[in-house]
Amino acid sequence: MSAVELGALLTPGEPPGRARRSRAARYRNPTLVAGTVLFAAILLLACFAPAIAPYPPTEQNLGGGLHPPSAEHWFGTDQLGRDVLSRMLFAAQTDLRIAIVAAIAPFLIGMLIGLVSGYFGGRLDWILARATDTVIAFPFYVIVIAIVFAVGAGEAGIVLAFALVGWVGYARVLRAQVGALRSLGWVHAARGGGLSHARVLVRHILPNVLPQAVVLLMTEIVLIMVAIVTLGYLGLGVQPPTPDWGTMISDGQQFVTTHWWLSALPGAAVVVTGIALSLLADGLGDAWRVGGPSGPARPSGRARASAAERAAPRPGPGAPEPEPRTRREVPLGAVSIRGLRIEAEGASEAVGALVDGVDLDAAPGEAVGVVGESGSGKSLTLRAALGLVPSGTRVVAGDALVGGRAGMVFQDPLTALDPLCRVGAQLGEAIRAADRASAGRAPGSRASASSSAPRRSPAPRRSPAPRRGRAGVRMRTLDLLRQVRLPDPERIARSYPHQLSGGQRQRVVIALALASDPSVLLCDEPTTALDVTVQREVLRLLERLRRERGLTLLFVSHDLAVVASVCDRIAVMRRGRIVEAGTAEAIVRSPGHPYTRELLDAVPRLPVMRARGATVPADDEGAGRAAERSGE
Known part of the structure; x- marks a missing residue:
């Protein structure tokens, strides 16, 4: 059963008793x-x-054959x-x-x-x-x-x-x-x-x-x-x-x-x-x-760096082996993308690449935004950093390195969460997966066109964390829910995703991304499905988590105002390429590319820039875009 179906079953926050009655009614x-x-x-x-x-x-009575129905033989x-x-x-x-x-x-x-x-x-x-x-x-x-x-x-x-x-x-x-x-x-x-x-x-x-x-x-x-x-x-x-x-x-x-x-x-x-x-x-x-597609599901909503280069094609029979590549090193918490090119499988050269020669860096603790229209390749670039490029696409050149572990916050929490699994169970599975990874391998991820075998960024190895028992997993689950400022963590842990509001679901997705204690947080348009008020709360939460945990933030969105409000630097993408990059203040005050100016013109109200690229939401300061563009 899809998340959309189950969302129709209950409105957010519907009492559990009513949910049980609804389920009982379906079976009647x-x-x-x-x-x-x-x-x-x-x-x-x-x-x-x-x-x-x-x-x-098998008892036969040859003298009583072919008798019609009677009291003796009904x-x-x-x-x-x-x-x-x-x-x-x-x-x-x-x-x-x-x-x-x-x-x-x-x-x-x-x-x-x-x-x-x-x-x-x-x-x-x-x-x-x-x-x-x-x-x-x-x-x-x-x-x-x-x-x-x-x-x-x-x-x-x-x-x-x-x-x-x-x-x-x-x-x-x-x-x-x-x-x-x-x-x-x-x-x-x-x-x-x-x-x-x-x-x-x-x-x-x-x-x-x-x-x-x-x-x-x-x-x-x-x-x-x-x-x-x-x-x-x-x-x-x-x-x-x-x-x-x-x-x-x-x-x-x-x-x-x-x-x-x-x-x-x-x-x-x-x-x-x-x-x-x-x-x-x-x-x-x-x-x-329940009025839609098919039955119950038990997916997992957590996101942690996978470290596998799933996207790279294997050389065909008789094809020359690729030349060995020099391994680049990135520090813990950094992101380094060099010459990344992603193409659709079977596409002709005339179609062009989905992502074409992208170079992007994020220093440890920095917030970098990638902004562009739908189809510009920004989400595909982000997924390449985890080796999660969609089926039907492949990395044909370049690489993407993440120093240390990475967690990913997906765009729509309703589809990123298991619709029929309680929030606590999903978080518990994410925590246990992180514990297994800590005990078995070094952190880091890499997506590259050079090989389809798993590769890792040579980030420093952490000492393996001990496996948690059931009580330890539960304590960690409630702690993560508290970290993302969810009220009544006990109730949230017992709830299904469709019993939560949109903002609560997105906070759960963030908690799942934090389950592996990442150094890098990748955000794929995390506020698109939210209203303005909840959007602001989620952005504040991400900013607070970044400060408290020293996270590196790579933030993808089509909304330039949102990106400028949370990021230090911005890269503007169009048709698979970065057409302009610079500090958030420079991009907002003095855009150099016509496409960037189009994005700015499409925003009713931009954030007010502070010193060193820090920003506050424009609604909080009461300043409009015209005043910002003039430097007032």
Whole structure:
């Protein structure tokens, strides 16, 4: 379930009691209740068939064959004098058991293929997609019948047949869902937090797509039951004398005009079971959907420097190996970007680079802003410093170094936080990931075109911090919430993101970025989704954290006024290049590039500059842009 869906479920600050009532109401929808009651009744009849059935299902009475329904035999008897009701009850037990067992293997196989294919993409996705297309090319029932005929009739053949062909539905749906999820902010935050691909898949993406997979499983059980009945009708399913709805329909076919109940009653049982499972699947889908995309998620909202050069392409076969690069050193807390060039994969030379030859530096403790219009490449430059360039892009030249650990504050807190995981749990996972990183490696990150192997800036190694226990993680969680000035940290830690206001959510994202005790804080338009009042509070919080913790701040925004109010120096980007750079005071008072003047003209009110580039918000001083530009 996406964050937008869950945001619709509750307004910020809605009481937990009301949230529980809302969730309970979703599970009381008529479709789900009807499907649950009907399927539970069928399941109980099947499970207790030995106790309910009036006769043994294989007991024959050749002198009492083809009797109509009566008080002694409620559903009559078949041509061999066997009680039809008893056989239907035992057939329900057999067919449901086989259908559920046969559905498990394709469910697991399809989940695995869909997750891996959708998440990693590229060549692996192409190979798995071709395998899926190959299976889909054959008609479903034809290939199932062919496999059962080849391996032999019976339960084992049915289970094997569905294991080989039944996974394609799961794989296609989940591949599409995972492919959409992997580009969301919380997935990037989880990777930036140092979690492995396997952990992101299992801990975060899998729970997000599992509800849809379960709904598909219910639907698949219906199809498998119909297939089992079809195979039984053709003599390839459950073999006599074991009762099966398909064989009962087949045996009664020759008497359909005179003893209709022999085929009609087992057929009705198949229809009713299919309706029950369909209602159950639709009801679960409605309960989990909450008016939007798909089910619950457990992403992580923290951001810490990843240190891996994920973006750099590997040389193709026969291509010359790149020349060894001289490792540059940057001090702890510094950021150094040199000649960074990022291109879209498969783009022609005429299209040009997304980021073209960017050089940018930030000294320890300095605040540097990058400003530009949407699509100028500023956020892409910031993500390159963490090795988190989006899929479909690659670093082809230059490098980006961060001295020490880096935390990242993403643009939209609603998508950077796990929508169905409590704030305290997300912070706890970020803290444990930071502890593991402290014990296992030196801090620092680097994105470079020279290699796709993980590389690090040679920043000084810190002494490993001891692993925290549960109590230590909880204390650290509450401390981080206090550091970002959130009231009642205990309540915030127990809350879900949709129960918080926009400003509170953004403060939680900042707390997650601070969980690894970073030296550099990267901010990707952190105030865009906030109103003016909350925006000012968040900017003040970032400035205070910078002073108290000695952080280096790299701040990206399209709003020149916001950047000028918090940064010492500003770099103006347009079309992937830095067109002007200088102190905040110089950029605001004496812009040298026409594009910078356009950005200034688009701002209704600029901050009032103080000495040495320090600023205060213009609203606080009551000064307008005209007075500022004239130096008053």
